[in-house]
Every structure is written in structure tokens, then in C-alpha cells.
Amino acid sequence: MIECVQQIPCNSCALACKLNAIHMENVNDIPKIDYDKCTGCMACAMTCPGLAIFLLRSETSRGYVTLPYEFLPTPDAGQQVTALNREGKVLGRGKVTRILPPKRNDGTALVTIEVPEEWLLEARAIRVGE
């Protein structure tokens, strides 16, 4: 899911996608995902300067949100973290199920958290170590 709602001159996601699943008319266009082509590889999320790309998945009534994270400390898989909404309000606890370590992506980690399914469209950030 790309939360990029404004026409700004940037096309890093579209060019990062090897499957041509992100369409843009010109550099100022709002990116549109072709969900038939998208495999969820997260190449776009790794490069997005706006940290605006999230991977959402739901499975056996649990929600899984993969989000970019550029703060310290870095959480480990299995760790409990605080899930925050778009305004930074606390939703509750979430469990880190996977992490792309920051050193693998020049400082931007991609953290997957397991949360209740109804938070899928809410949880957009985490706080670690509380």
C-alpha cells in the first residue's frame, strides 16, 4: 500500500520495481500499484524517501504490517513493541515477526509486526524498548 497522496517530483518506487507493477505517467504523478503484478517483494519500500510504502497482509484473523523504521534501538524478531497509528497514538502491543536489518538497506530497517487484524489500516509506526 502506497500512502503517497501528493504530486511530488519523485519516482524512485516505480523505477525500483522490477516487475513494472507501479505505474506513473511522469515524475510528478501519484504512483498506482498493479496488484496483479505485485509480489510484495518490498523493493519499492526499501527505497521510498517518504517512508510511505507499507505491506499489509492478513492471515487467520491476524494482521501483519511491514513498515520502514529508521530509529534506535533496532528490534529483534520475536520482540514485543508498541504499535502506533498515523498520529503517533498508542494502539497497543505488537510482535515483531520479521526484520530486514538496517545494515542490509543503508539504515532503513523493514519491520513486520503482528497485530490484531482491525489495526491493519491503523498501525503505521512502532516504538521499541518500553
Add this chain to the structure above:
Amino acid sequence: MEANSTDGRITEHPIFKFDRGKEVSFYFEGKPVKAYANETIAAALYANGLRIFSRSMKYHRPRGFFCGIGRCSACMMTVDGIPNVRTCMVNVQEGMRVSRQNAFPNADHDMLSVMDILGFYFSLASGFYHHKMIHPTFLRRTYLKILTAFIGLGKLPPKESVSGLRGSKVSEEADVVIIGGGPAGLTAALEAGKRCKKVILLDDKKMLGGQLVKQTHRFFGDARHHAGVRGIRIAEKLTKQIGELRNVTPYLGTTVFGIYEDRTVAAAQGDRLLKLHAKKIIIATGAYERTLVFENNDLPGVYGAGGVQTIMNTYAIKPGMRALVVGSGNVGLILSYQLLQSGVKVVAIVEALPKIGGYLVHAAKIRRQGVEILTSHTVVKAVGRKRVTGAVIARIDDGFKPIQGTERQLDCDLICIAVGLTPTYELATQAGGQEAFVSELGGFVVRRTKFMEISDGVYVAGDVSGIEEATTAMLAGQIVGVHSSLKLGYGLPGDEKQLEAWVKRLDEERSGPFGEKIRRGLGSLIIPEEDKIGVYPTVS
């Protein structure tokens, strides 16, 4: 030194790796201070808790680390006997002796600050002493003697401090001289370096990259053109590429102070004077930060966004614990995010306009960390006596006037001013450019041709030609780098086509809603090739 001597150095950062160099020790007002070789004097003192760097000339009000890039002169001190050294520009050295000036007994507790109170009671206008303290006439000399003890900057250096200085002069010729090593200057130097025989790149900092070196965020723009790459990495990459070109000579720590007739660039590098004869000049001097008028806006703790980025991201020192950011343009939003990355709490962002100025994706990054962005709000007062201890903010009406009764005080020790930039256009007008005031581009700019030539053989590129983004600055740098080389007869095959392609891409970058202002501003500025003037200041 103040009581607070805790080490403010950042040890861990999610993006930056810092190289402080080896430990050294110097003396500040007689006391030894721990520092590292790669730190400037001002940075080392800040890390050790110093906040009052100087006293203002007339009212002796405390002044702090404001700009961090050698512009504001608030950090001037006496170093090894030499007065008025900008301590944010000079690295520490073992055994150096540093002290503050014009205060008694010292700048922390300055008895001369009585002037501030006197000024308040007697409403002493600027230069009051020339009008009021002249009677009776026989006392004039005495008045003068006392007054000179109160005002002025520094004392004349003793003989032994200046005996080691040996001024020297160097004269050189070059195909292209580039002034400024930020994003525009670097790409211009690269393109010119690939084509011309000799290119000189001048910058007053100790490293190339300009503001890029302080940017932790990935850049927007065209992915074929550094988008998705962090500012700091772009600076590293370009600097490395410049290093590989043997015909490009970077002169660092070098300040250009004039452009004279026949494209003669005059610059100073320490005690060395450079006279450079250039066939083409590219001015890429960037921009100054604007400031904001509010009560106590000179209190230590009120800093420009660039100064905060310098102390935090160049020297890895925590600028404070709790920050108020003024301005929600991209600079304010990015700065807020960088503050959070360094472990500084952002208490709020205030924005005078009714909507957020910068990109919403940048705003969303800090919103989800719980930072409030208060639109139609401004800062009305900095609270504190010797350093910021809080800020009073208020809601403002349509006329940008604070609404009574909406004031509230926030607890913070840092107020970061990010209210926009204005082009550093002075050298451009000196070199024959016709100036024009264009508010959409940030203030005074110069008229230019499609290929950014402002007068015969002189170009502008980057923020100096109008405030935009680093992405467009880098494109503009490439354009002027190639165009100037072509004009000298050093073109590569396909250059004309390449130029047109880049100009087209620049137009495309500016084609969105965020480029609207830029397009409007540029409208009246572009002059036809034949209209550019070749006038240089002539010596009479």
C-alpha cells in the same frame, strides 16, 4: 565553563557513522577541555555544555551557537591571541588557548550587560552616545575612553601571536572556476572536469558536499538521478568522483570575496591570497537562512535549522533535549525527523500558514512519532535569561497577528528556526548579473538565459538562482558544467542533445503542483541569449 559539563556527544546514530579523530585537549579560559581532532572549537565547547559563546556588541546580551557555518559571527572568540576567530570554522588543536571577548569578568556573568537594562530605561537608540554624551565638551575624551571599553570586538593581538603568520599570494589560470561545493557546484565540477583541461572548485568549508552532508533522508526526484539515496551518500559519491578527476582542484577552507573584471576571482585561504583568472565562472553559492522576529530571538538556544543540523549531524553532538521547530517547510519537517533520530524530543512544530508547507510524506513520518504540527501558529517569545528554557507560542489570525488569549508556554531548551532560505546572490550581481526580487524564489536573484548564464561567461546554479531542492540543483549544475565546457570548445559528442534532455528533465521536475511557485518565479527571469550583458565592474 558553566556547571553543566556532561558530554553532549552522540554515541549511536541510526544512519551516521562518525569519525571524530584522535582525542586532543585545549584550554578554554584557562581550563582544559576534552575534544577530538575533527571537531571545531565551537562544536567541542558545545559538547562540553557551553551555550553562551559571546556577548552582543552594545547591550552585551548573551549570544550562542547560531549558524554553525561561519556566517553569523556569534561564536567569535580570541584564539591563541588572535581576536574575532569564527570558532565554528576552526578545528581544535592540542594546547590551543581560547577565550571569549568583550565581557567582564566573563561572558557567562557579564557585568557589562547592565547596558541592556540601561538601554531599556533610557531608550538608548543606536549610536546614542554620539548624540547624548557630548556635553560638557571637555569630558568628551573621557566619555570616549569609557565607551570604547564597553563596546567593540576583541583586542589587538600581541606581536608574538601574529609573528608566525606569513601571507602569500598565488595567481592561477583555469578554464572553469566553480564557487561553492554543494550539490550544484559538485555536479558542475564533475561535468566540467570530464571535459575541460583545468577546473578549480572553491568552498569555504573543510569538506565538499554543502548541506548534503547533513542529510539523513533519502532524496526525492528521478530515480536515474539519485532519488532514493540519502543526502550524505550523494555527497560521498560525488566527492569521490571529483577526487578521481586529476584536472579538478578543490580548494577547501577558501572564501571568495570578489569577482573582478575579466573574470578574476579573488579568494582567501587562511593567510594565502588567491587570484584566479577564469575563462568561465560558475556561481553555486547556495543560500542563507532567514530568521524570524520575536521577543528574545537572540537567546542562546534559538538556532537556525542549518546550525542545528551542523552540530547534530556533522559533529554528532546533541543540540538540546527538547526542541520547538518553527516552520513546516521541507527543511523544518526533515530537521524534526533528524532531531528524533538523534534522540531529541520535538515538542511541536509551529507553522504560520494554515497548512503544512512541505511534502505530506515528510510530515506523516513525524506525525506517526507523535509530533504535533500546529498550523496557523507562531512563536511569540523565547523564555529564559541566559539560555532558552521555554517558548511561548500563539495562534495567529489571517493577518499573521497573534490572537490574544491563545498564548501558551512550551517547555523546551531549543528553538529551531526553519522559515526558509534566501539566495546568496551577492557575487552574482558583482559579476554583472541583473538583480530582481522574486519572492517565489526566496528573494533577490539574477536574470539568466535558458542555460543559466547571467553575464558573459558567468553562470549560476542551485539555490543561488532561486530556492529549490537539491535534486534540481544537481541537474542545474550538470547543465552549466556542460554548457560552459561546450562554449570553451571542450564538448563531447552528443553534448547538445544531452543538454536539451537535461533542460527538459528540469522542466518536468518543476511541472507538478510543488513546482508551480518556481515556474511562476522563473517566468520573468529568463532572458534571451543576446540580452545577457557583459558588463563587469570596471576599476576607475
